[in-house]
Amino acid sequence: MTTVRVAVAVPRIRIAQPMENAAACLELIRQADSAGVQIICFPQLCLTGFTAGDLLCNRLLLDETARALDLLVSETAHLKPMAVIGYPARDVGEAKPYNAMAFIKEGRILDNRLDTSPPSRWFLPADPKDNTDTTDIINLFKTEGIDCPVSLLFPLEKSVPDSEGIILCPSAIEGRVGALKGVELKLGKLTEGKRCAAILASAGEGESSTDYWYPGMAVVAENGKIKTSRSPFCGLEICDITVGRSHKRVMYEYTPIQDVDYKVxxxxxxxxxxxxxxxxxxxxxxxxxxxxxxxxxxxxxxxxxxxxxxxxxxxxxxxxxxxxxxxxxxxxxxxxxxxxxxxxxxxxxxxxxxxxxxxxxxxxxxxxxxxxxxxxxxxxxxxxxxxxxxxxxxxxxxxxxxxxxxxxxxxxxxxxxxxxxxxxxxxxxxxxxxxxxxxxxxxxxxxxxxxxxxxxxxxxxxxxxxxxxxxxxxxxxxxxxxxxxxxxxxxxxxxxxxxxxxxxxxxxxxxxxxxxxxxxxxxxxxxxxxxxxxxxxxxxxxxxxxxxxxxxxxxxxxxxxxxxxxxxxxxxxxxxxxxxxxxxxxxxx
Missing domain, CATH: 3.40.50.620 (HUPs)
Incomplete structure (x- = not known):
């Protein structure tokens, strides 16, 4: 069993202002580094804002996002935490970007994970074969004494191929009555009876409130129990989790969870x-x-x-x-x-x-x-x-x-x-x-x-x-x-x-x-x-x-x-x- 210090980071963003958003992310990574955090999870699309709409396909915004990501990567050269940050990834020759999460550590992008069934019409679906295990990440964790897999789950309705180890859940969950309770139920079910922990970061302050309000969420679950749950939330939430590699492979398939309120x-x-x-x-x-x-x-x-x-x-x-x-x-x-x-x-x-x-x-x-x-x-x-x-x-x-x-x-x-x-x-x-x-x-x-x-x-x-x-x-x-x-x-x-x-x-x-x-x-x-x-x-x-x-x-x-x-x-x-x-x-x- 291994103890890992993780953090949920929900920056205060400005829609379609990637440079400002990168600066906000960098400040949270620095705070996490000072606190000895090893893994830090950010929300989906936090470099542009989840609610940028059709602008997510705009070339100027995508180019500015790429520059902001490059700057962010270079500024993390002397920072220890691995930061998982959401952004729209442009593919040359394609009209639409991918909904991507970059794994960044010490001045390098270790991996880019692409969403295979993105949340809206603004993104291309990625080929699942593009999201194979990354040797750099596996070897990196082993050298730091963390012998467990890291899975990425976005959104929560997807299945997890291996639900042991650390499950990162970058999200953009609308504020509605019962939303936080529903997230807690899902993460509790996801980690129940397993040597794993789930870390959820959801979009918050600065996102548009045109039709939905994004309050920001920071939720960490371990072995079926909620270790921390905060919403509305903006900032950095740090938590120590205990995970390990089990002897058998466990498959988690999402099934809709209807809480007591809904049944009543x-x-x-x-x-x-x-x-x-x-x-x-x-x-x-x-x-x-x-x-x-x-x-x-x-x-x-x-x-x-x-x-x-x-x-x-x-x-x-x-x-x-x-x-x-x-x-x-x-x-x-x-x-x-x-x-x-x-x-x-x-x-x-x-x-x-x-x-x-x-x-x-x-x-x-x-x-x-x-x-x-x-x-x-x-x-x-x-x-x-x-x-x-x-x-x-x-x-x-x-x-x-x-x-x-x-x-x-x-x-x-x-x-x-x-x-x-x-x-x-x-x-x-x-x-x-x-x-x-x-x-x-x-x-x-x-x-x-x-x-x-x-x-x-x-x-x-x-x-x-x-x-x-x-x-x-x-x-x-x-x-x-x-x-x-x-x-x-x-x-x-x-x-x-x-x-x-x-x-x-x-x-x-x-x-x-x-x-x-x-x-x-x-x-x-x-x-x-x-x-x-x-x-x-x-x-x-x-x-x-x-x-x-x-x-x-x-x-x-x-x-x-x-x-x-x-x-x-x-x-x-x-x-x-x-x-x-x-x-x-x-x-x-």
Whole structure:
């Protein structure tokens, strides 16, 4: 048995800036050298950033990456650790690069391992024969008293030909609820009952938060047990592991591991928040403010604009904005909250909006939109007594216009408030509340919003806001677009209960069930609340709206995936905007 000192290194990178990223990697290697580390594992593509997109095929970026790698190699001439670093490797004559990991030690590249089934369309698949055992690495470890193989596993879903010794797992894992727990389960299973250890480094700070947030992960597992697990993480995590060569060869084949949460979700009325609700709320809230912080840091913007109505969605977005500024060490006055009373605004939501903004100490404004909306209705020749969709949408678009123009005026980013359930149903005004510069709630289903607000109120924010937050949670959901003085325009009476819609969404998109099975399953789960006819009625509404409203999702703003379901057209959910729902409705009949 041999004790080896290893390290997980997650540098703070800048997308498409290889020289800066190489310098960040070099600093971590130097720190590891000072601590006596023998092997250091970096994330995938850390010289360019995992989220560089089509630029990963750009020749200028690839050439700059090659120069950065050469510089990094030369600067490690007097450093002892073997560093395993991810980068896109250009092959002369090919239009696409390989997803590669370089084994670097003391001024030499000992080996380049190429991904045989790369994670995206931007890479060429390597021939497995190109990844044979490297004599230099084997001999090197033997001379240092480490008589065990070193395997490379990226991503985790692949098989490991020899799961003894040291397994390096360079990764780029999106932050989502339960992600770290899933990684721990996989690495524990991978090393269980074997004389081996797995070392995982996952992409972190600096990666784009366009549709996913990369929190950074440092996880080390040995013989089925987790020795260290940190996320969010940026920096160097050092750990001593004990490994050895067994007498028999062990083959590990990946099999999907469904954690307890997932199994419970399949039979739950609340598939998104069932199980450990507090943990899920904590992780979801962290993903939201972490993603927004990343967007601000990457763009250099330090001011935010938010419409605050006093409803659930805008309240959660307000909490996310406040937490983000606090975590960045910025003044809360950098957030401009604007409440915009319209034709249907009630005293309850209006007062809650004002109370929250004042209590948090943000910069706040009140802009009444009724006069502007009446003027616009006159301009387009619309009778103000005709309360149709034009009457309602004029208000939503007037509010968005105000938010966008104020943001332009003060150099800020408009934070969107729409949630995942509204996106699935298309329950938003096209180019109104549908649009923003970053949508922090787009990965949060409606049924998760109240639990997240409740968690944040009790654990993350000052006690003085709790009475107002509790009242927001207890306020009926309404767009408040029709006059009347009280909340008479209740969303769930129009489109159906969000509990059912979130159940339908989870099983349609996660389980890929057909409508008939979803209906049968819902009738069983919700037997004490809804009749089969009621369930079928609202499932038809969901299906019709889900298919007909795709055009809104086709141009939705950036925002983080939180629970593993994304409706973003950039890689979450792709579907034609003019598709028919006929066969799905027929299946339900």
């Amino acid at each position: 979700a399949r039979i739950s009325k609340d598939p998104f928040m069932c199980g450990d609700t507090e943990r899920k709320a904590r992780e979801a809230f962290m993903i939201q403010w972490g993603a927004l912080r990343t967007r601000l840091e990457n763009t250099g913007i330090n001011r935010l604009v938010l419409g605050v109505s006093g409803g659930l969605d805008s309240t959660l977005a307000l909490l996310v904005c406040v937490k983000t500024l606090d975590m960045m060490g910025l003044d809360r006055k950098n957030l401009t909250g604007i409440t915009m009373p319209g034709f249907g605004t009630t005293d309850r939501t209006y007062n809650n909006a004002l109370s929250l903004m004042r209590t948090f100490g943000i910069d706040w404004r009140e802009i009444d939109i009724k006069e502007a909306c009446m003027l616009h209705l006159r301009d387009i020749g619309h009778d103000p007594d005709l309360h149709n969709s034009a009457y309602e949408n004029v208000q939503a678009r007037e509010r968005t216009q105000i938010l966008m123009n104020v943001a332009n005026d003060i150099g800020a980013l408009v934070v969107g408030t729409g949630d995942l359930s509204e996106l699935a149903l298309g329950w938003c005004t096209y180019n109104g509340d549908h649009m923003s510069m970053y949508a922090v709630n787009c990965g949060i289903p409606k049924t998760a919003i109240a639990p997240i607000i409740r968690y944040a109120a009790e654990n993350e924010l000052e006690e003085s806001v709790r009475p107002f937050l509790n009242d927001v949670i207890n306020t009926p959901i309404s767009p408040e677009l029709l006059p009347g003085g009280n909340i008479t325009h209740r969303t769930e009476e129009i489109i159906g209960p969000y509990r059912l819609h979130d159940f339908f969404m989870w099983h349609l998109l996660n389980e890929r069930l057909n409508p008939k099975k979803i209906s049968t399953w819902a009738a069983h789960i919700f037997a004490d609340e809804f009749t089969p006819d009621e369930i079928n009625r609202w499932l038809k509404v969901f299906l019709k709206r889900f298919f007909s409203q795709q055009f809104k999702r086709s141009c939705m703003p950036d925002g983080p995936t939180v629970f593993g379901i994304s409706l973003s057209p950039r890689g979450g959910w792709t579907m034609p905007s003019d598709i028919s729902s006929a066969i799905w409705l027929k299946d339900l009949e």
